Amino acid sequence: xxxxxxxxxxxxxGSIRPQGAKNEALEVISACLLTADKVRISNVPDILDxxxxxxLLADMGVxxxxxxxxxxxxxxxxxxxxxxxxxxxxxxxxxxxxxxLTIGPxxxxxxxxxxxxxxxxxxxxxxLDTHFLGFRHLGARFVHDDDRNxxxxxxxxxxxxxxxxxxxxxxxxxxxxxxxxxxxxTTTIYxxxxxxxxxxxxxxxxxxxxxxxxxxxNLITIVGVDALHGAKHTILPDMIEVGSFIGMAxxxxxxxxxxxxxxxxxxxxxxxxxxxxxxxxxxxxxxLIPRQPHYQIDSFIDGTIMTISDAPWPGxxxxxxxxxxxxxxxxxxxxxxxxKMFESRLFFVDKLIxxxxxxxxxxxxxxxxxxxxxxxTLRAGRMTSPDIRAGIALLIAALSANxxxxxxxxxxxxxxxxxxxxxxxxxxxxxxxxxx
Numbered sequence: 001x002x003x004x005x006x007x008x009x010x011x012x013x014g015s016i017r018p019q020g021a022k023n024e025a026l027e028v029i030s031a032c033l034l035t036a037d038k039v040r041i042s043n044v045p046d047i048l049d050x051x052x053x054x055x056l057l058a059d060m061g062v063x064x065x066x067x068x069x070x071x072x073x074x075x076x077x078x079x080x081x082x083x084x085x086x087x088x089x090x091x092x093x094x095x096x097x098x099x100x101l102t103i104g105p106x107x108x109x110x111x112x113x114x115x116x117x118x119x120x121x122x123x124x125x126x127x128l129d130t131h132f133l134g135f136r137h138l139g140a141r142f143v144h145d146d147d148r149n150x151x152x153x154x155x156x157x158x159x160x161x162x163x164x165x166x167x168x169x170x171x172x173x174x175x176x177x178x179x180x181x182x183x184x185x186t187t188t189i190y191x192x193x194x195x196x197x198x199x200x201x202x203x204x205x206x207x208x209x210x211x212x213x214x215x216x217x218n219l220i221t222i223v224g225v226d227a228l229h230g231a232k233h234t235i236l237p238d239m240i241e242v243g244s245f246i247g248m249a250x251x252x253x254x255x256x257x258x259x260x261x262x263x264x265x266x267x268x269x270x271x272x273x274x275x276x277x278x279x280x281x282x283x284x285x286x287x288l289i290p291r292q293p294h295y296q297i298d299s300f301i302d303g304t305i306m307t308i309s310d311a312p313w314p315g316x317x318x319x320x321x322x323x324x325x326x327x328x329x330x331x332x333x334x335x336x337x338x339x340k341m342f343e344s345r346l347f348f349v350d351k352l353i354x355x356x357x358x359x360x361x362x363x364x365x366x367x368x369x370x371x372x373x374x375x376x377t378l379r380a381g382r383m384t385s386p387d388i389r390a391g392i393a394l395l396i397a398a399l400s401a402n403x404x405x406x407x408x409x410x411x412x413x414x415x416x417x418x419x420x421x422x423x424x425x426x427x428x429x430x431x432x433x434x435x436x
Contacts, residue, residue, distance in 0.1 A: 003408045007430035008380055011291075013254040014427045018242050018261060019045040019418045020070060020235035024197035026053055026098040027174045028204050028233055032074035033105035034178060035208060037230030042071045044235060048415040052136040053098045059083065060102075081110060090116045090150050100128065100171060103303065104178035107140060107153055115151040130165055130172030137163040138176075138183055143191035160185030160224055168193045168218065168312040183224040184378060192220045196265040197311040200236055207231040237262045240319045241417065242287070243269050244392050246302060247291035247323040248424070250278040251330060252399045256427065258287040267314050272324060274298075275306060276331050297333030298384055309338035318342060322393035325349065329357040329378065330400065331371035338366050348390035352397060353384040380405040388416035395420070399429055406434075 020043035029050070032039040034418040044050060045067060054072070058064045065073040083089050084106070093099035093116040106113040115128070132142065132303060140155040159181050166173065173193040178201075182185035192198070194216055202215045203302055207230045211223040242261045249256035250273065263270075270280045270287065277295030281288040299307050310318035318341045328335050329352060339345050343364040353359055355378040358370040380403030385391030391413040400406035407413075410433070421431040 001408055002410050003244070003406055003434045003436065004395065004398075004410050004413075005432045005434055006395065006398040006405045006407065008403060008405060010252070010396055010399070010428050010430050012252050012256055012399075012427040012429060013054070013246060015257040015259055016245055016423060017259045018237040018245065019047070021045070021197055021238040022047060022049060022240070022416050023195075024235050025050045025201050026101055028235065029053055029057065029072075030098075030101035030105055031073065031178055031201060031208075031330060032057070033076045034109050034174055034181065035228040035230060036077035037228075037402060038073050038075045039230050040067070040071070040073045040232045042057050042232075042234045044070050044072055045238065046070065046418050048411065049096065049098050052096050056096065056099060056102075058347055059092070062087075079110075081112070084112070084114050087148070090114065090148060093154045097274065100131065101175060103131065103135075103153065104175035107135060107155055108158060108179040108182040108412050111155050111158075115153060116149075116242060128172075130169040131175045133166065133333050134163055134172060134176035134189070135179060136236035137161040138179055139240075140179075141207055152194040153314070156363060160187040160222070162188045163190070165189065165191040170195055170198060173198055173220075177205070177212065177220065177222060178203065180222045181205055181212070181224065181228065182226075183222075185224055187218045187222040189222070192217065192218050193312060194218050196236060196239070200233075204231060206260075207233070225251075228384065239266050239269060240317065240389070242266060243273075243320040244323050244396070244417075246270070246273050246278065246287065246289055246392045247327045247393075248396050248399060250276075250292050250295065251396055253289055254291050254428075256289045258289070260285055261287055263287075268316055269320065272303055272308060272316050272320065273327065275308060276324065276328055276335065277333075278327065280388065285384045295334050297328065297331045297371065299333075305336055307336045307338060310341055312351070318345070319389050320359055321345065322348065322389045323396065324422050325359075325369060326352065326393045328369040328371055329359070329397070330374050331369075332373040334368060334370045336366060340365060344368075345387070347392070348386055348394065351381070351394060352378070354383075355379050355381050355397060357397075357400060360389070377402050379403065382406045382408070383411055384408045385412040388412050392417060392420075
């Protein structure tokens with residue numbers, strides 16, 4: 001098992017540029033299945049989840065050309081549709097959550113898809129009902145294979161329909177959009193997710209010849225077209241990585257510049273850190289995080305304790321709750337974190353408590369953090385990364401701790417963060433990778 005060995009207490013300084021957005025990459029790469037023409041995508045992050053999806057597409061018969069380290073051309077002109085029914089395909093999908101995003105384009109273009117229970121983070125229930133209900137609205141049929149525990153989805157002719165989603169699921173919205181762009185008639189999706197990465201997917205599809213309106217709202221209208229063609233697309237910076245770097249700079253920074261963040265697409269992320277008292281300066285499209293000797297948590301106008309909670313866009317992404325929670329351990333004051341969307345994501349706080357953090361885990365969704373105000377430094381320790389976001393939060397904690405820490409199961413971190421130890425070491429961190 002691969003691990004990180006982190007020597008804590010070293011200050012970070014300098015500039016760092018965020019990678020391309022993981023979640024957008026999974027969506028737009030899957031969208032390449034909708035056309036036989038070439039689709040070129042740049043700013044593709046070199047991370048495990050994205051690389052595994054690219055390999056899965058290659059195994060399906062997609063021609064993949066790597067133009068440079070972060071620039072790919074995809075052409076799905078000769079797919080092996082029989083491979084989609086194979087045990088190997090099912091096994092691969094069950095270990096990669098991003099594979100769920102291939103269902104919509106396969107259903108839309110070829111009228112068939114196979115669904116296995118996808119893998120990914122173990123952060124609580126992540127149901128696929130929204131995807132399935134949307135496909136049914138478009139006329140798809142589901143057949144369960146009891147022997148293999150997979151679903152076969154079939155649709156000879158998808159037809160546009162009005163639908164009100166039961167939840168604003170990001171992957172559900174993306175999947176339904178990709179299925180609907182080639183359906184007959186008009187599809188209206190209400191309560192659609194409207195994150196910047198959904199917007200980016202819609203812009204790519206429109207550049208491929210789709211007819212999508214209502215982009216950036218929760219009411220999306222899609223007029224089906226007969227076919228899509230090739231296009232070029234550039235992936236946004238990863239907002240979660242930007243937030244992670246803000247957290248690191250607040251905890252152990254001596255002045256860190258985060259370059260080319262696409263500020264207009266960060267939403268409330270900078271303000272969420274400001275609520276913890278973190279100074280975040282904007283210079284053009286860069287964020288500058290000065291050294292923070294102290295940062296004091298705000299209270300609400302009526303004087304009540306600050307509560308930070310996740311919500312669908314334009315609310316705070318749940319992927320940054322773990323990072324914000326770690327930053328709060330060294331703030332001045334107290335704050336309640338309410339993780340509404342996943343019932344297991346806060347369980348990693350036990351590891352922070354072992355490091356000396358003052359945290360009360362109220363229930364699977366809520367935790368109160370009493371900040372140390374740097375009077376008490378976290379202790380180094382050995383821990384295991386349970387998921388991508390908890391993994392990076394534990395890495396931030398280890399960077400600030402006294403002594404040398406070890407984080408096991410860093411494949412979870414590698415799923416979402418590109419070459420993270422090398423990039424942070426350039427800022428002054430002392431992180432080594434161990435294969436023991």
